[in-house]
Amino acid sequence: xxxxxxxxxxxxxxxxxxxxxxxxxxxxxxxxxxxxxxxxxxxxxxxxxxxxxxxxxxxxxxxxxxxxxxxxxxxxxxxxxxxxxxxxxxxxxxxxxxxxxxxxxxxxxxxxxxxxxxxxxxxxxxxxxxxxxxxxxxxxxxxxxxxxxxxxxxxxxxxxxxxxxxxxxxxxxxxxxxxxxxxxxxxxxxxxxxxxxxxxxxxxxxxxxxxxxxxxxxxxxxxxxxxxxxxxxxxxxxxxxxxxxxxxxxxxxxxxxxxxxxxxxxxxxxxxxxxxxxxxxxxxxxxxxxxxxxxxx
Numbered sequence: 084x085x086x087x088x089x090x091x092x093x094x095x096x097x098x099x100x101x102x103x104x105x106x107x108x109x110x111x112x113x114x115x116x117x118x119x120x121x122x123x124x125x126x127x128x129x130x131x132x133x134x135x136x137x138x139x140x141x142x143x144x145x146x147x148x149x150x151x152x153x154x155x156x157x158x159x160x161x162x163x164x165x166x167x168x169x170x171x172x173x174x175x176x177x178x179x180x181x182x183x184x185x186x187x188x189x190x191x192x193x194x195x196x197x198x199x200x201x202x203x204x205x206x207x208x209x210x211x212x213x214x215x216x217x218x219x220x221x222x223x224x225x226x227x228x229x230x231x232x233x234x235x236x237x238x239x240x241x242x243x244x245x246x247x248x249x250x251x252x253x254x255x256x257x258x259x260x261x262x263x264x265x266x267x268x269x270x271x272x273x274x275x276x277x278x279x280x281x282x283x284x285x286x287x288x289x290x291x292x293x294x295x296x297x298x299x300x301x302x303x304x305x306x307x308x309x310x311x312x313x314x315x316x317x318x319x320x321x322x323x324x325x326x327x328x329x330x331x332x333x334x335x336x337x338x339x340x341x342x343x344x345x346x347x348x349x350x351x352x353x354x355x356x357x358x359x360x361x362x363x364x365x366x367x368x369x370x371x372x373x374x375x376x377x378x379x380x
Contacts, residue, residue, distance in 0.1 A: 248349075252325060
């Protein structure tokens, strides 16, 4: 009974610990939980006193999660997920609720949305929330529970996440009607480098060879706009061949006969499964099936 009482006491401090551990910033955690920084600081102090060990290193006026804190955070996350899964299973007979997925924007329309529509045929209560979250923010969002599934072409390994190779992806250079390279029987990278590209902002890769210079005539955050601009015949664009084959806005474009090399792949990233089946599992199965269709189409 004493152990139960102790756990009950610890449980009251764990939400504060998780918020502070995930942000490592008292004011941000305070805004998340609608509690004062002093109240959070007191909860952390009481938790550390009860455990008999520090969970954070105090660096100046900041908090940095230490090894003991990292171990406890992983356990708290898993425990809260299991509780959430159990409450959902008990209170709902059907798979309903929000499912948060991040993917490169062109793959939302051709991969994620068709897959989720297939799930919604059997589970109409599913409400997808789709985002183009930057790849370097996906892991943190998954671990904090703000995201359920990530679709990436360059995932960062993490012991608490599961990465699964989904489908190979080959990139090519594309142009629209009227471009000098449209219909060319042969071309080299030197030929291609002499023309203007519609490209993503610095730091966002489109799989153009990094050791090759190129002329960037337009910087666009939205690939849909890049496709429209390329279709005018004034700009080249680097695209996954899958997108060029299946995206409606890419239909006027043709592939320039030059190889970029370095074939990549698309991956799914999710939190480590805990033995229960939920919306994420249903979505992942549907995305796998849709990816197989795209790969053979």
